[in-house]
Amino acid sequence: MTNLFRFITRSIKKRSIKDDFKLVSYTGDKNHINALFWMCVIGSLISFWLVVLLAPLFPTINFFGLFYTTTDFILLPVLVYLLFNIWKFYYKQRNKPSKIAEKLLYFIKANKLYETEMIEKKDSENNIERVKVVTNSAVFGFCEDEETLIVRGYKNADVFNDKISSLDTGLSALVGLTVYNKVDKISYCDYYFRKKQDERIVMASNQGKAHNDSICIPFNSNLTWNVLKQPHLLLAGVTGGGKTTFLNYLIIEMKKMRATVYICDPKRSDLSSIQHFWGKEYVARLTREVKEQMMERFAIYKENPENFVYGASYVDYGLEPIFLVFDELGAFRAGADKKTFTETMSNLTEVVLKGREMGVFVILATQQPNASNIPTELRDNLSVRIALGNMSNEAYRMVFGDLEGLETVSGQGTGYIFLDGLGWSKPKYLETPFLDYKEFDFIAELKYYS
Numbered sequence: 001m002t003n004l005f006r007f008i009t010r011s012i013k014k015r016s017i018k019d020d021f022k023l024v025s026y027t028g029d030k031n032h033i034n035a036l037f038w039m040c041v042i043g044s045l046i047s048f049w050l051v052v053l054l055a056p057l058f059p060t061i062n063f064f065g066l067f068y069t070t071t072d073f074i075l076l077p078v079l080v081y082l083l084f085n086i087w088k089f090y091y092k093q094r095n096k097p098s099k100i101a102e103k104l105l106y107f108i109k110a111n112k113l114y115e116t117e118m119i120e121k122k123d124s125e126n127n128i129e130r131v132k133v134v135t136n137s138a139v140f141g142f143c144e145d146e147e148t149l150i151v152r153g154y155k156n157a158d159v160f161n162d163k164i165s166s167l168d169t170g171l172s173a174l175v176g177l178t179v180y181n182k183v184d185k186i187s188y189c190d191y192y193f194r195k196k197q198d199e200r201i202v203m204a205s206n207q208g209k210a211h212n213d214s215i216c217i218p219f220n221s222n223l224t225w226n227v228l229k230q231p232h233l234l235l236a237g238v239t240g241g242g243k244t245t246f247l248n249y250l251i252i253e254m255k256k257m258r259a260t261v262y263i264c265d266p267k268r269s270d271l272s273s274i275q276h277f278w279g280k281e282y283v284a285r286l287t288r289e290v291k292e293q294m295m296e297r298f299a300i301y302k303e304n305p306e307n308f309v310y311g312a313s314y315v316d317y318g319l320e321p322i323f324l325v326f327d328e329l330g331a332f333r334a335g336a337d338k339k340t341f342t343e344t345m346s347n348l349t350e351v352v353l354k355g356r357e358m359g360v361f362v363i364l365a366t367q368q369p370n371a372s373n374i375p376t377e378l379r380d381n382l383s384v385r386i387a388l389g390n391m392s393n394e395a396y397r398m399v400f401g402d403l404e405g406l407e408t409v410s411g412q413g414t415g416y417i418f419l420d421g422l423g424w425s426k427p428k429y430l431e432t433p434f435l436d437y438k439e440f441d442f443i444a445e446l447k448y449y450s
Helices: 002-014 030-057 070-094 099-110 168-175 243-256 280-301 329-335 338-354 393-400 442-448
Strands: 022-024 060-063 066-069 114-122 128-137 140-144 148-154 179-184 188-194 216-218 224-226 233-237 260-264 322-327 360-366 384-388 414-419 428-431
Touching: 022 099, 030 070, 099 140, 099 148, 099 168, 148 168, 168 179, 168 188, 216 243, 233 243, 233 393, 243 260, 243 322, 243 360, 243 384, 243 442, 260 280, 280 322, 280 338, 280 360, 322 338, 329 338, 329 360, 338 360, 384 393, 393 414
Parallel strands: 233 360, 233 384, 260 322, 322 360
Antiparallel strands: 022 140, 060 066, 114 128, 140 148, 148 188, 179 188, 216 224, 384 414, 414 428
């Protein structure tokens, strides 16, 4: 019995809002109401027969000279109570209003997502008349919780099949929310709407009081970067797009995680004042050092039988993360000789391919995310990809792959982001955290965490 209870509890916890879609079509949801009606009828009959079967088992009692069965005092009130609540539930569900259902029904009618035909029928006087009836309709489902609304369009191999996958704009206007994700399957297409819109983070000083053991770095109020699930980040951005400010924010957040942060800045820009590894020879040496630290961790925790735990990550071993921030790969590529560049890329590639397990992560930033600056093998293994500012179609393609329809962005620190493993079909709009340098002393704040 205990195991059964645990199984049921786990099943309830695992149940998602997607397990309970409410269907909407022009022909209505009479099947749902009819099924509910018969369930209530069956429940009423079962309750009644339980009372009948249990009645002989109860003794009679003398009440002021009159004999009554215990059924009259106990079972009948229980029966009345059960019947009352069963049918109260039925009428509540039958008459339950749903704004989303009403909107979807309007959407079907307004966009003519239904078929009709004329049929002949007899009226009350036996005269034959022709009437128009709905013979087929697009079918939608929806489910929601406090944070998310999912609208599902079903593909039923009819005339509406192709339209179901291209309703982004119309459904957004219908519910007044932006589609933040779309999952297009063979038999249906899900449109995800977030009820709470993204709020931009405004960086404020914590004077070193915000240390944490988290593996997540927030990008805005709704979106976080889980470094263990989505290791390594590519940051591309045009001049003035907010790339350096975003890197500064990430560095502070990494230091809050008690991480060791190494910074390569061959361009000798703002970040070079934090760690003095800007010469091309020093960059190669630093990447080699980070790789060696990663291999040392592997030797201690993975190759040593006394410490090895199957499936364990750096968090399980109690290790602090290591981040290698490489700003402006293009400048390094232009100034380094072939041998130095090849060694550096080899070191970076090995860290990217193997570092996640041992808590060693790479952030690569560049203005030109082409194959000359970032080898394809390296770029394809970066789980988080961000492009800030208005970039060319070719640059977007190098960051995100083949795609269309990215709108123009405006304002510093705005762009697009794609995170692997979340089921996204295309990049999402992103406003990176805001940092007011007049109010926020980045170097002073960094010293609090050093």
